[in-house]
Amino acid sequence: xxxxxxxxxxxxxxxxRLRGRDSSAVxxxxxxxxxxxxxxxxxxxxxxxxxxxxxxxxxxxxxDVIPSFQAKSHVRTFIFGILYNKASExxxxxxxxxxPDPVEHVLETRFDSHGRWVQPPLDPERFFMASESIGLIEKxxxxxxxxxxMAFYLREVEEHESPEVCKILNVTVTNLGVLLYRARNRxxxxxxxxxxxxxx
Amino acid sequence: MLPCKEIVRLIxxxxxxxxxxxxxxxxxxxxxxxxxxxxxxxxxxxxxFRKLFAAKTKMDQTQVESLKxxxxxxxxxxxx
Numbered sequence: 225x226x227x228x229x230x231x232x233x234x235x236x237x238x239x240x241r242l243r244g245r246d247s248s249a250v251x252x253x254x255x256x257x258x259x260x261x262x263x264x265x266x267x268x269x270x271x272x273x274x275x276x277x278x279x280x281x282x283x284x285x286x287x288d289v290i291p292s293f294q295a296k297s298h299v300r301t302f303i304f305g306i307l308y309n310k311a312s313e314x315x316x317x318x319x320x321x322x323x324p325d326p327v328e329h330v331l332e333t334r335f336d337s338h339g340r341w342v343q344p345p346l347d348p349e350r351f352f353m354a355s356e357s358i359g360l361i362e363k364x365x366x367x368x369x370x371x372x373x374m375a376f377y378l379r380e381v382e383e384h385e386s387p388e389v390c391k392i393l394n395v396t397v398t399n400l401g402v403l404l405y406r407a408r409n410r411x412x413x414x415x416x417x418x419x420x421x422x423x424x
Numbered sequence: 425m426l427p428c429k430e431i432v433r434l435i436x437x438x439x440x441x442x443x444x445x446x447x448x449x450x451x452x453x454x455x456x457x458x459x460x461x462x463x464x465x466x467x468x469x470x471x472x473f474r475k476l477f478a479a480k481t482k483m484d485q486t487q488v489e490s491l492k493x494x495x496x497x498x499x500x501x502x503x504x
Contacts, residue, residue, distance in 0.1 A: 247500075263477070
């Protein structure tokens, strides 16, 4: 994708150099992914200063662990996995799949016992106007737990493939589905509630 | 026919669907006004967030370059 065309980051030769912390290999990987990492850190709602610090941290850890990199996944997946772990450490957040998310209760109230809508979604035009307000959607995104935000960001904004997102978050496909289900419904409910409150 | 609640779950989780179920989902969306609205909402959301991040990360390249430089310097410093 954004990697320099002359370097194949998946080649055995490159991985071997990386494991040996070869300066030019390290430099090319840092140059290739720092911007994406920084963007993702902003996507996780870290401010500019903290996002930069987080990226520095990711690379420091990367240098510590790269000699034992197994190359079972792409090196980009590996790097984003470190980002996610570091971010969860900072936020002290653990994902839970065994307890329901608040949005699931909200969804329950929207359907009858046959699964038919009793509180249907708003008129798309009004919803669209709310979604155009950057301040509003940013607030909605900030209210998501980290894992949901990361899943949504990687899948929806960066358009990473699902198997890669699963590896980064270290979750099964089923649990990624749960995270996205919760994230998208929370965001939709959040935006919609703002429209209703405004009485627009 | 699948109930609306299940349609909502399928659309929002992005669950992998076999072709037959995919066709069933499409049929449902064509016929059901509420679910079709719901699915439009999700598309609007994803557009809105792409726009948000495009705006957020339209960072000037000098800032990104200086971050890369800092990272490389830090790695270099640790090596010595």
